[in-house]
Amino acid sequence: MYLGLDFGTSEIKALLTDEHGQIVLSHGMPLSIQRPHPQWSEQSADEWWQATNDLITHLRQQCGARWQEVKAIGLSGQMHGAVLLDAAGQVLRPVILWNDTRSAAECAELETAAPNLHAVTGNLAMPGFTAPKLLWVKKHEPEIFAKTAAVLLPKDYIRFLMTGKKVSDMSDAAGTLWLDVARRDWSDEILAVCGLKRSHMPELTEGSDNSGTLLPEIAQQWGLSESVIVAGGGGDNAASAVGVGAVRPGDAFISLGTSGVVFVVNEAYRPAPELAVHCFCHALPGRWHQMSVMLSAAACLSWYCKLVGVKEAELLQEIEALSAEARAEAPIFLPYLSGERTPHNDPLASGIFHGIRHSADRAVMGYAVLEGVSFGIADGVRVLQESGTEINRCSLLGGGARSTYWAQLLADILQLEIVTHKGGESGGALGAARLAALADGKTEAEVCNKPETDRVYRPDARQFDRLNRRYQTFRALYRQDEAFRNLAG
Secondary structure (H helix, E strand, O other): OEEEEEEOOOEEEEEEEOOOOOEEEEEEEEOOOEOOOOOOOEEOHHHHHHHHHHHHHHHHHHHHHHHHHOOEEEEEEOOOOEEEEOOOOOEOOOEEOOOOOOOHHHHHHHHHHOOOHHHHHOOOOOOOOHHHHHHHHHHHOHHHHHHOOEEEOHHHHHHHHHHOOOEEEHHHHHHHOOEEOOOOEEOHHHHHHOOOOHHHOOEEEOOOOEEEEOOHHHHHHHOOOOOOEEEOOEEHHHHHHHHOOOOOOOOEEEEEOOOEEEEEEEOOOOOEHHHOEEEEEOOOOOOEEEEEEEOOOHHHHHHHHHHHOOOHHHHHHHHHOOOHHHHHOOOEEEOOEOEEOOOOOEOOOOOEEEOOOOOOOHHHHHHHHHHHHHHHHHHHHHHHHHOOOOOOEEEEEOHHHHOHHHHHHHHHHHOOEEEEEOOHHHHHHHHHHHHHHHHOOOOHHHHOOOOOEEEEEOOOHHHHHHHHHHHHHHHHHHHHHHHHHHHHO
């Protein structure tokens, strides 16, 4: 069997597949997020490790004797997080996460200090990336920076505890702003600008390669053989792409998780930083991908449900029962609860409800949230298309993929065919398990097929004019809010 571990922001998921790629078992453990100051978002690396061990214990109990069949482990994880280690391998501070936006000033400083940044990394400097986080630590916590001997990404810290090796894969490393993305190697030039050296960085490997085996003490603790391979793995979206079979140029998917992502596979390095489009290495050799990212997607729905005290499933039922007139008169929602990346690169953007009336009940407001997140996804599709990337059909992944209503709304707004897959909510963990199988010697043809289609959502052309008018209002509202913030200083 093959084990996939997906280290998300709100949950760690584990998934086992058999030798035929069929899912045998899956389970998750929740994680907490700390926000000690505005724009901050942090987690405890110790909590990750405790949750990982709890997951392993659960799977081992559920599998019984079959647990001994695990031959390889793959890792997927939230990108960009900064795990700072001292010379003894001890964590120096809480992990600064991808949706932490405190380092906007450092982004501007990095753009000035590294004029080749866009050409080398293929990306704008954004607060979510790892390099600006280290510049922030260097400026505000110099004693921590001075002790930093290694910088690891979230899943790679867990790998370090599992194997004793400091290794990262190309897809995750591309999100640091320290990788020469075209060459798939660390950039000594950009590292130097940040006061770092290649020695601070993990070794690099492809996501489908063998990055090491379990330490003897971990193998014994987990009840596995010391020969169990740990694959290079991938950043969460690249691993999800492997999980959904998006491995050939032109393959695309939308992920509605905590964040919202539009992901398209490219056969070559095709950066478009001027549009705030991300260009990263894929988790498989010889491929790259473009990606638009919104910082709050399904997180907006979770926030709203918590605010009004309703379960998501109940609210979705209420939204589905709304009349066409109620949806047409709903407020417009801007989903920028954590700032935004694509296309605005604006850490100070904020959430807004515009046009609230007495008739707006919780279902109407909930519809506005779903629609606003979908408009944010439409922004991402728009700039990808403006960069020259053609998108004809998208798979839909993540927790949001469980809602048939939301899937159809996306199809209507984007005027694209949307496809959901059985087990699509497990994309990252399934992709990690598939990368484990590849590291164990299986071929892409054997492993990287598209999962069975669950449903196909075709756009309803009758909805386009109404939704497009609201989308244009959505775009205008952001521009007005940006202008107001600039005027207010």
